[in-house]
Amino acid sequence: MITQTDAPEQASGRPRDGRIDEAVLRATAELLVEVGYADLTWAKVASRAGTTRPALYRRWPSLAHLVHEAAFPQSLTAPFPRTGDPATDVRTMVAGALGAFAHPVARAAAPGLVAAVTADPTLHSALLARFSEALGGIEQPLLDLIAGAALFALLLHPGDLDAEPTRTAWTDRITALLTEGVTA
Amino acid sequence: MITQTDAPEQASGRPRDGRIDEAVLRATAELLVEVGYADLTWAKVASRAGTTRPALYRRWPSLAHLVHEAAFPQSLTAPFPRTGDPATDVRTMVAGALGAFAHPVARAAAPGLVAAVTADPTLHSALLARFSEALGGIEQPLLDLIAGAALFALLLHPGDLDAEPTRTAWTDRITALLTEGVTA
Amino acid sequence: MITQTDAPEQASGRPRDGRIDEAVLRATAELLVEVGYADLTWAKVASRAGTTRPALYRRWPSLAHLVHEAAFPQSLTAPFPRTGDPATDVRTMVAGALGAFAHPVARAAAPGLVAAVTADPTLHSALLARFSEALGGIEQPLLDLIAGAALFALLLHPGDLDAEPTRTAWTDRITALLTEGVTA
Amino acid sequence: MITQTDAPEQASGRPRDGRIDEAVLRATAELLVEVGYADLTWAKVASRAGTTRPALYRRWPSLAHLVHEAAFPQSLTAPFPRTGDPATDVRTMVAGALGAFAHPVARAAAPGLVAAVTADPTLHSALLARFSEALGGIEQPLLDLIAGAALFALLLHPGDLDAEPTRTAWTDRITALLTEGVTA
DNA sequence: CGGTAAACGAGACGGTACGTCTAGTCTTCCT
DNA sequence: AGGAAGACTAGACGTACCGTCTCGTTTACCG
Secondary structure (H helix, E strand, O other), rough: OOOOOOOOOOOOOOOHHHHHHHHHHHHHHHHHHHHHHOOHHHHHHHHHHOOHHHHHHHHHOOOHHHHHHHOOOOOHHHHOOOOOOOOHHHHHOOOHHHHHHHOOOHHHHHHHHHHHHOOOHHHHHHHHHHHHHHHHHOOOHHHHHHHHHHHHHHHHHHHOOOOHHHHHHHHHHHHHHHOOOOOO | OOOOOOOOOOOOOOOHHHHHHHHHHHHHHHHHHOOOOOOEEEEHHHHHOOHHHHHHOOOOOOHHHHHHHHHOOOHHHOOOOOOOOHHHHHHHHHHHHHHHHHHHHHHHHHHHHHHHHOOHHHHHHHHHHHHHHOOOOOOOOOOOHHHHHHHHHHOHHHHHOOHHHHHHHHHHHHHHHHHHHOOO | OOOOOOOOOOOOOOOOOHHHHHHHHHHHHHHHHHHHOOOHHHHHHHHHHHHHHHHHHHHHHOHHHHHHHOOOOOHHHHOOOOOOHHHHHHHHHHHHHHHHHOOOHHHHHHHHHHHHHOOOOHHHHHHHHHHOOOOOOOOOHHHHHHHHHHHHHHHHHHHHHOOHHHHHHHHHHHHHHHHHHHOO | OOOOOOOOOOOOOOOHHHHHHHHHHHHHHHHHHHHHHOOHHHHHHHHHHHHHHHHHHHOOOOHHHHHHHOOOHHHOOOOOOOOOOHHHHHHHHHHHHHHHHHHHHHHHHHHHHHHHHHHHHHHHHOOOOOHHHHHHOOOOOHHHHHHHHHHHHHOOOOOHOOOHHHHHHHHHHHHHHHHHHHOO
């Protein structure tokens, strides 16, 4: 939850209504899939969640922050078990990255978030924090390759990653390239 | 040049003023660097180019189309010479991808274009056409890895790719991973 | 007509749509009577006139300016004929002031305009200009007495000036006080 | 004091803090002069008085009620001594009306109250009650003339009533008109 | 002396209006 | 016909206020 004030802090004043937070996140996820990031507005989210725009402004500093929280809940950002075998672990990571980005909500959100992250340092930090747990211990260039490939593929030829024969083929080929290199 | 009507079109009536096209592309490139994609508007471009919004609408179907043309002129999308040696060619491609994305204008434009591409099929086609020449003959998964890694790295830790010791180090490591695999 | 630019100025660009001006003034007058000054908003006026808020902002610098123009059209602010006989002329002026302020639209607008005038010098000037023609040649204190009495009476005991026996009685008494003084 | 419930009310529960009432009235008077009626808000008053908005809502039903109480304390609404001589008494009343409206706080409050009175019957009653004592026994048309003239003059040409030669001149002329009539 | 009731501060609640901005289109005159 | 200028509809933006509410706490009176 991205609150203006991060500390749990002894609540003074009327407490936030937690049901609003839930309803808004749910509405955001639904709308991302239905209308896409580009046509997502504060007003639509507020209306769908049964609340008003000011209540959203109180909670999230920008639409992108809200989207980022709605698209990548904790369940998707849990760390994965590692075996120690490079080939196995790389395949797990590739499949994991693909799975995270291929989720309908994340997929609708990702391109817009990519653009927003470059323009907003606070969003950059929020995203890093959200994924740091899942990705601890992986060297940066390898992470760039795996996450970048999944993201790029979904942007440029999403059809290949939707249906099954080609999806596994792509995962296999990426894994092979990363474990054995192009020379093989 | 992306015109509403692609045919060479028999010029009837007053011909377009070519100097406007140039001035607009120059203005767009400058503004991308100065204010960023998110704050780029038709009005700012028109004002900087010394013309009016309707003249721009006559030429480009959307801001993204204009940006894509301003950010990736032909000079950046030329094919590269190949040696046949995998290691050498991979390094050339990695460096090329990094170079293309690291150019200040492209860098400002890329994230926004990524978002726009997913929402506009005509822009998707235009981008593919623009890069198809340079990238002919490369297998898709390898392209995903190289371009994706460059894009992703620029989004997440741009500092590493700006200055020199780390930039070459990153290029080296990516090349090594792609030619020899993680096992090495 | 209160335009941002008062000069008739050789129109460059698309000219204003005069039908919008008319529709807005009509809508404003109607709404003043129906909902009152306090509940009059740009949005309601625009909606009733079949146009949008930006079209109004282009024409009037504030709601009060629009109201002032809608409530006191030229027809109400024409100069009156004078006979030279003090008693007759004073009665004409008293009845005229009462008539101008008692008109349903003016009556709904007046109290709000009174408040707005003190806070906005440009509105002050606009109001003076609008009435200067009708009231030329009358000494200031006499004008204060006549207009002030009509305004004050409408604010404090409007019932007396609505129906007929009392309305004429009030006009007679005011005229008598001003022509003969309290001593009579 | 305008309380929600007028009865002296059997005090059960924690009693009101009288210091808050004083601080609020003082803060309101100051703010009226500093920012004007139009920009006066509950929040500014509460903040200046060192309290919170709910404490104000508990005491006054509307901002206008609070303003009316802050701008016209009892000291200003005391009855005046009458001599029986019309000329003298009229002059006293004119000067009194001018004095009451010319006080900086009253002056800032009056135009806004004029507007609020027409929209709120309870405020209308409250104002009448406040002034009834001072003005008992004066015929309504004469009161309209005197109070109306003072109010109107302050709205339209306030400069004339601020400095001294013109202020006395205005008072003299109004008195003359009311005692002898225009014919003189 | 404990219970009750209403005050207190703090701040979120649903609403509504504001004034501005942008997109995309259209209309006018001029070249 | 294209260009320059500027108005058009439509609607999102972020902010400000309103009047109400929900807390946790404090202060009086009452039994």
